[in-house]
Amino acid sequence: MTLSQAVRIVVLSAALLGAAPSLHAQRAKDGKPPPAAKGPSVSKTIAKQAQAAQAAIKAEDWNACLAALAEAGAMPERTPYDDYAINELRVPCAARRNDLPTAEASLVKGLEIGQANGFMDDAAIKQRHKQLMQVNYQLKNYAKVNEYGKLAIAAEPANNDLRVMVGQALYLTPDYPGTVAFIEPWVAEMAQRNETPPEIALGLWTSACVRSKDNACTFRAVDKQVVYAPSDEAWTNLYLLLIRSAPADQALNVLRLGHEVGALKAGDDVTEYASLALEKGFPGEAQSVMEAAIAAGKFGEPGKATPGANSLLQSAKAAAAPDRATLAKQAKDAAAAKTGTPEVRLGQAYLSYGQPAEAAASIDRGLARGGVKDLADANLSLGIARLKAGDKAGAATAFDAVTGNPFVERLAGYWKLRTR
Secondary structure (H helix, E strand, C coil), rough: CCCCCCCCCCCCCCHHHHCCCCCCCCCCCCCCCCCCCHHHHHHCCCCCHHHHHHHHHHHCCHHHHHHHHHHHHCCCCCCCHHHHHHHHHHHHHHHHCCCCHHHHHHHHHHHHHHHHCCCCCHHHHHHHHEEEEEEEHHHHHHHHHHHHHHHHHHCCCCHHHHHHHHHHHHHHHCCHHHHHHHHHHHHHHHHHHCCCCCHHHHHHHHHHHHHHHHHHHHHHHHHHHHCCCCCCCHHHHHHHHHHCCCCCHHHHHHHHHHHHCCCCCCCHHHHHHHHHHHCCCCHHHHHHHHHHHHHHCCCCCCCCCCCHHHHHHHHHHHHHHHHHHHHHHHHHHHHHHCCCCCHHHEEEEEEEHHCCHHHHHHHHHHHHHHHCCHHHHHHHHCCCCCCCHCCCCHHHHHCCCCCHHHHHHHHHHHHHHHHC
């Protein structure tokens, strides 16, 4: 079982790291106190260096910017706002030089000073938490990603990008149980709101379960994948999980679903399906499955069959011819039967020979007559017949009617997804 695109790369942007703050120098003019500034300003102690840093940023001379700020940081008698400004100016310069440790340290220091002195409002603080998430993600400081991620998510609970990044950080730590514990309830919350979880979150969840070797967890995750992000890989994974856990009497139904979703990749998968169909009395189904697989090249070149595959096909053909010839008699006997079970079986036979409309009509008659032994299986067959006949709405109704057997109910739910 694989996971496609479980982790995406998060790229820092200059906009996210912040532009140079607008700074004001406190200067005396004609010996008089400076006019009241709009907000805090840098002192004249570092005014020259701050202006030089801003000019360097404008010229995209990141080395000159950092040099000017280093000089400013060495000046005596700095104010808290001076230190705040120095760190804020240093962030874009360090980031553009790809010096992320320095950028991260300046972001932290700026946050500390800004919060303590009221230089940052709530919006700026929230933005800073997101900035620190991204920088630490790049630095692979995943514990800090989670630390700041909790703060950022608390401020923006509907921001799925933040949650995805935290999930990625947990996965990359690696903390697979933590990944599951974080993503599974989030997906459940979104499902309750009829929202679609991000595909990458479902992939992270699935991969974390697989790496934890937790089959129950994997089943839950893959189940949600086929619901919200169905793909060939997701359906194949689901089929593999189902066939391993299926009761013996439901193996054929699982193989039918696997065939429907394209999960029977190899010739051995197809021969397993055909052999069981033949054993259970559906030779026509076995024949059509083998013929399609041979045409698709599942036993070598398209149209070619291995000796074993050809032998199985011939056995299916030999059994199908006389069985098909009995359909008319089966229909007559079913019409005269006291219960609906013979009609249901006739419908299942029609379905195995690729006659879904006749199958649906026969099963409908059987269910209406009553006395059907296995209602769950009958409704599952009815849903499949209606689906193959092009009646998606009717198929969905039939799949909803499958009750009484938890495993068959689960299969019906997966078949219902094919009606969307």
